[in-house]
Amino acid sequence: MPEFTNKPAAGPPPPSNTAPEQPGNEQPTAAQQPAPAQTSTKASASASSSAPPSHAHPAFPPAPPLNKLPTTETDIISLLNLPPRQILSTTIPLLAKVADGKPFEGANLKPIERKKMGENILTLYSMGDNLYGIDDEVLKNAAGALVFILSSRMYLGKKEPTVYNDRMFEFSITVCALAEPAALHAAPSRVGFFAWELLRLAQHLDRVNEALSALAILVEKLAYRNTFSATFGALLEACLLTRKYDHAPYVLDQIFLDVTTCAPKYLDFLTYYHHAGTVAVALGDFKLAKRHFVMAVTLPTHTASAIQIACAKRAILCELITTGKKLSLPKYTPVAVSRVLDKSMVPYNELAKEYDGRNWKNARKAAAHPDFEKDCNRGLADLALNNIYRHMILRRRSTYSRLTVEQLVDRMRVSGEAPNVEEVMYTLDGMVRSGEIEATLTPSPSNPESNAEAIINFSTASKTWITSESLEELHRANQLSVLFEKELVKGGQALGTSKGYLQKAAQSSDLSGKKGTNKGAEFDQLMDAEDSEDPRASSGSRQKRNGVRGVGGNLGDMGF
Known part of the structure; x- marks a missing residue:
């Protein structure tokens, strides 16, 4: 069992396979050092601060300092053993930097080579299949970090049958099922990468149906609304591959206002x-x-x-x-x-x-x-x-309010060819059922059995807002308008406090009313006066009686 599969620090977890201590040894790690316990006041304080509590498991290697990027698999394994809160605040951000190749920026390598080195470390190949044997409770706490490990294995192990196999796929499915939403939100960009690699593995194993369910769970847990995520594209591709579209509507009908959070x-x-x-x-x-x-x-x-x-x-x-x-x-x-x-x-x-x-x-x-x-x-x-016949009917409907089926067929003739009565009746029926047109078909008084002599009565379609579908449409439109209004207000406030934007606006307007003046310089003077502690700061050679008002004091100054 891998080292980080042990239970949290609430009780003494079992020892690691690589730990030198014997089972049941609960002495602090610092106590086993050959150095004296107290060499100086500074050394004593350092030892006491670094020593874990007596109930902590001594087997795991200490995690690297929080300001130090992990450079080995041992460092990453240590990060995986942090408490759940620290996994969210420390482990996941550090793993994201490793995936970007940050630990190797000092090396004489290209950016793509640094990223590949980071991905190689994240695979934790030294643990082998032991990675897949961790307890469900530990998996739930470390799911956000495991997304990095599994996606690296899937990305780099495509040509390795011992890695790119059913066991990794099944463990990835389990991660999707047990992961906490907070853990997924902590690594939004990597979750999208993980989703695509999971789909590719499922295609390789011919298990796309299972991947579709797992991706739907991911999207449900992420619960993004108006926020774009690469996971959406993976889910839709899984729908297309399986021809099952039950999970598609949620990600189809969205207007994305945030396209940066998930770094797509x-x-x-x-x-x-x-x-x-x-x-x-x-x-x-x-x-x-x-x-x-x-x-x-x-x-x-x-x-x-x-x-x-x-x-x-x-x-x-x-x-x-x-x-x-x-x-x-x-x-x-x-x-x-x-x-x-x-x-x-x-x-x-x-x-x-x-x-x-x-x-x-x-x-x-x-x-x-x-x-x-x-x-x-x-x-x-x-x-x-x-749909040619359908468009023909729509065109005739705007001209005629009442005619027989036979007359309609005759007016739909193209180059001497006309549709038969059954085709026209079928098209009419579909258009009425879909609500595209409103029409009634009345049997002919002289020949009720003849479809050709049946009378078509077109009526003007009137939109009604009393149905549940119409009310839902109105509700969604209202929500969207409120959302857009909030975004416009935020955008207006951002422009009103942007010095660069205001300087450009000043250059295109006449602040002083004089020709040939340097409006940009005058604007800089205004901004300097605004930033000054003196409320009666000067603007150019003139003194402002009541000080200079900025956008925070009067939005009317900016043309709002």
Whole structure:
């Protein structure tokens, strides 16, 4: 059993395998030193402060000083044996620095080499499979630190069958199940890395279904709301691999206002929005899918990514399915992305052009291009073609309020070809059931048995807010508006106290009312007067009668 598997210091834990002491020896470690117990007042104070209490286990090596970074596996094992509170406040921050290669900054190594050395230490390969035998109670306390150890093993051990195996996978699943939320929140960035490595191990072992449940537990324990985490992308990819989407809605319908807490990488954002759009397509919510795909396309960048191009193609198809119109990307789309899209999406733009122009015959020809099959978008392209009848009905609905099914079929004729009555009836039924239109179908008085002579009555759709779904929609919109208002207030306060922003504002406004003056210098004088202890500090050559008021005294001074 590994050294840190012993019980907490509430009682004398069993000894370590590597400890020189015999079981049951509860003498302080300092007492075993050959030096005299009292050599000087200073030495005595040092010995008494460093000696553990009599009930502490003497077997473990002492932890390195809190201001010293661990450089060996022994140091890390010592950190794992700290009390739970110190694991959160000391062990996890130190392990994060080890993962970044901080202990090796003095060496003549590249940053990537320093990080690799840090990851090598975190693997604790010297413990072997004994790592997986710790008690559940100890595991619960050390879960945040174990996330570092396990993710390093999974990251570096992909080519080692003795490491990259089922036992490590099962232990990682146990860590997800027993970890305390506080331990996971203490290492938000590493938890995302751990989630992705766990998914890759599950793919290698063909146990993605189990990984999906574990990742869902991680997301539930993290309970992030409006905070972006790389764990979300891993969960969505697991949903796509298993085609099980029960856990997806929570991470799909979020607006992220905090994108720094979990220190995600640029690829994490691209992956999340691509997977979120793909999952939304699988769930049949093409509006949400288009929104996520467009978010991926418009992420700031100097070089277009293949993921962004794939998202742009699918966004075009989702727009055709929902509105029947050509997609217009926002103006803030990166120029580098726009240039690449113009060259790489010719078949998609051609389909959108013909579709938007209601040239249905040409649209069908454009959809037959082999690029749709190559891009794995054949299903979306076919779905867009299947929605031609739906868009035709929506267009006729804006013109006619009452007509027979046969008349509607005749007006949906394209190049001499018209859908049959059954197809139109099926499409109408689906649109009514989804709430997209309001219509009633009345049998013909002269021939009640004929579907072709049945009368369609379109009515103007009126939004009602008395249903539970509508009330929930209003509640969410209200919460979002309150959240945005708080963010705007915080942003305004930050701008009002930012000297750099105010100096730029001063340079673009006339503070003195005179032309040719140095507004920036005058602003510096104002700020110096504000910082001065003298409330009657000067501004330039003039004395302020009541002192200089800053943003803290009067927000109106800043144009609020």
